[in-house]
Each structure stands twice: as C-alpha cells, then as structure tokens.
Amino acid sequence: MNEQIILLILITVATAVTLSTYILKAKKQVQYKGDERWQLIQLKANNIANSSNLILLIIVVVLPLFVDLQTTISFQRLTTFILIFIGMRNLLELGAIIYYDKQL
Numbered sequence: 333m334n335e336q337i338i339l340l341i342l343i344t345v346a347t348a349v350t351l352s353t354y355i356l357k358a359k360k361q362v363q364y365k366g367d368e369r370w371q372l373i374q375l376k377a378n379n380i381a382n383s384s385n386l387i388l389l390i391i392v393v394v395l396p397l398f399v400d401l402q403t404t405i406s407f408q409r410l411t412t413f414i415l416i417f418i419g420m421r422n423l424l425e426l427g428a429i430i431y432y433d434k435q436l
Contacts, residue, residue: 339412346419353426360433369436377428384421 357374364370 339416342416343412343419346416346422349419349426350422353422353429356426356429360429373429373432373436376432377425380428381421381425384417384424388417 360370360373
C-alpha cells in the first residue's frame with residue numbers, strides 16, 4: 333500500500349511539473365516574442381533535459397545486470413514509470429529554463 337501512495341504522489345508531482353513547464357514556456361514565449369535570447373534559453377534547457385535520456389539509457393543497460401531475468405513487470409507499472417520519468421525530465425527542463433532566464 334505504501335508503494336502505491338508513493339507512486340501516486342510522484343505521478344501527481346510529475347503532472348504538476350509538466351503543466352508548470354508548459355505554462356512557463358508559453359508565458360516566456362509571449363514575453364520575449366520569440367527573440368534569439370528566448371531561443372537560446374530553450375536550446376540550453378532542452379540540452380539539459382535531453383541529458384536525462386542518457387541517464388535512462390544507462391539504467392536500461394545496467395539494471396538487467398542486477399535484477400533477476402525472470403522478473404516480470406506489468407504494463408501498468410511500466411506506464412507509471414514512464415510517466416514519472418517524463419515528469420522528472422520536465423522538472424530538469426523547468427529548472428534549466430528558470431536558471432538560464434536569470435543568467436542571460
């Protein structure tokens with residue numbers, strides 16, 4: 333039961349972060365009117381967010397070395413982990429946008 337509560341909290345946080353990221357990006361797009369500064373901020377933030385794909389790749393390659401090969405995972409659990417990963421990727425992007433917006 334505790335595991336389900338933790339996953340529910342993580343999915344809720346991931347959803348909130350994803351919505352916040354898209355709302356902030358829309359506001360900044362209107363504020364900066366799509367100028368080069370805003371494009372540079374988005375490019376740098378996207379590069380940071382894409383680094384999470386490397387982390388996911390490492391996990392997918394290394395995890396089978398430590399987990400029993402007979403272990404199965406349900407489609408619902410896999411979907412839950414994917415949603416949490418997307419939320420954490422968007423959290424990285426949100427943080428990078430805020431950081432680079434203050435820097436540039």
